[in-house]
Amino acid sequence: MMRLTIAAAAALALAGCASFSPDGGAGQVSELTRERTGQGVGFQRTASDVDSAAARVGELLQQPLTADAAVEIAFLNNRGLQASFSELGIAEAERVRAGRLANPRLSLGHLAGGGITEVDRSVVFDLAGLLTMPIANEVAQRQLEQAQYQAAFEAVGIAAEARKAFFAAVAAQELARYAEQVKLAADASSELARRMLQAGNLSRLQQMREQSFYADATADLARARHQVVAERERLIRALGLSGESLGFTLPERLPDPPSSALEPKDAEQTAVSKRLDVLMAKRDAEATAKSLGLTKTTRFINVLDVGYADKRQTGEARQTGYEIELELPLFDFGSTRTARAEAMYMQAVHRTAEVATNARSEVRESYSAYRTAYDLARHYRDELVPLRKRISDENMLRYNGMLTGVFELLADARDQVNSVTGAVESLRDFWIADTDLQSALTGRSPNLAGFGAPSKSAAGEPRAH
Template identity: 55%
Template structure:
């Protein structure tokens, strides 16, 4: 009896220790924040709850790209939902470290003046033996869930940066569109007056009025684009109501002095990209699950426990009870085959992802470098040349060697070159965000221009 009690006590002690298994208090959000911070180059304030005071303080000032990303990480509801999903993986991990609740049986039979009582406490021995393997598997799953959550946060940061640059560029282009419309309106008004004085032909007046109407249409489209891109940014920031009154700077940031030249970009992507790391975790967890499936293919249910029996007028009888599932119909072959196929699927997906990651990095860098060269070309060559032409036309106008319409036409051409320069500068900053995403997070990094 003492031996049975010791065995039962040991099983109960293991069960209690298993029930105490838990994970970090923050549910892995701290690890997700560190993964995110190392990939976006700034602090990543991740939490399940919204910090309304900090969001309000950030929105009170003109937003920069960095502050916009911070607001998104603090306030985006979709990201909050992704962080909440960590709780599911956390619960699965905690559950893997717990035994199935013991079963208690009690039977009482009375007859012929005698009473027979059976008692038993049954524990899941198979669950106890496989607990380390199951805990290891769920630990891998939890780490994978952290990587997925960090990927969501990094993707949100990338999308926010792209939407920010598109919104600032659209507002800047809309402002220049207003200047082009004013120039066209002045030309149309002057042409109308000169036509009325008989100094201008009907054809030339119609041309100036056509320029004006085109300018009106272009400004309306530019204003619409500014509204749409601002709303895209607001959605990513999770803003509504009075929060929509946030302000943006008047112009895009200047180009860096030189483009990035990352060394071993492909190798860096394979070692740091969250989607690649998540795929590796999935393959490792699947491999562990395959080992567990093979180990339990024949015996999947094995219960044991302490039992005693009381009969009227006789000493109490003590012993143990064992319940074992017999593999008469299901030998576990299908489970093993399924686990092996799942593992091979994970391996091939990881290899395919590595190939695509290398290609995405090469494409993203080619786009980034071309966008930088084009933007610098507009900044250093096209815009200064247009400015020089405008100065020469103005000198000729002051010397009565050029007409007012030539001056207005040159002004329109200069505004068009500035508008193209804004678009090229916007494309560079979006390409820069795409490059960072290709090297650290993956996903859809197709070149986007905000059009």
């Protein structure tokens, strides 16, 4: 009896302390996000918050966009992210509800007849809910933590998408400029070939080759220009922009790769201990285990209500006492609920193991993609592009010395532009791989689709000269 009294007193004290947090749980979400993206995220609850966010977005868009600015704008302006924060309010309301005693139920009965009036009154409390309140509150607290991890999970995904969209948009813009240079070279060579054919100084076959290259260059430029629009629109969607905000400018070129490649230590262990999807799976298993404990506690007592009863009858003294409502386990002894909880727990355990195994694999794959992209970007920058430049300079000297023809010079110029195109693509792939690696280490699955297929310039396709 003493233990029952102590448990009830503790539960009542707990019920008195249950209240809403000042930030609705958003502070923890912001901290989790900051650890993984370098930037926090705020919950816009009022019209003033929305106006302040819009003002900050406008300020960021006054300057050429950067990757970090793109992430900040996505956090401020993505309404889908703000909508996901509403789940925090739901989870916190459930936590507060679990820490408060259920409202008592008032019963009132009135019977009259034969000159006699009978009045029954009672107040009933949920005693089982009171006794299991500490466990229920802990389960609700874990569910709130799960909602916080989920919100941070969404934020990290939005940050990664904003970064990758930014790098792709800048690269598309660069590639379109180089496609225009190729088109100009093709125009010049095609017109020269036409005139030389008319003068009888070029064969029909050579002229058609130059014309074919011109046709290909025209088609490539059209595709490049569309790609600029497509990648820019993808970035716009990632940032949640519309209206007057669409006139933002992008930098002229992608940033250079770092001087040395990242060498993460204990990468697999970091993923298992820091990745949000792994942490969410672990918390889910823990919450299910706690729920299982609660199920076993109430296995044979599904409903236990106790209350004060008062009965009055005309001409009779008032009668007082108590009443207990107890659901008798005659047909269901709670075994079905316990078996269900145990099955759900094992399901959560297996899913946690699967997520952890996948996280380790994705880190290894992400690092391979990152290192390959880094080596290729450095190779283009330090080897291929300088080599093509030296070849071009040498051909120019030979052309000035009348040792080579104009078509050879134009063909070399096209090859040089193609090398620069490959350099831009490799640099874009590096920054995207870098984003995926950071996500795989501490955030979420990067949804890898393998290292990108080689571009035309890198695939060694035959070109018309």
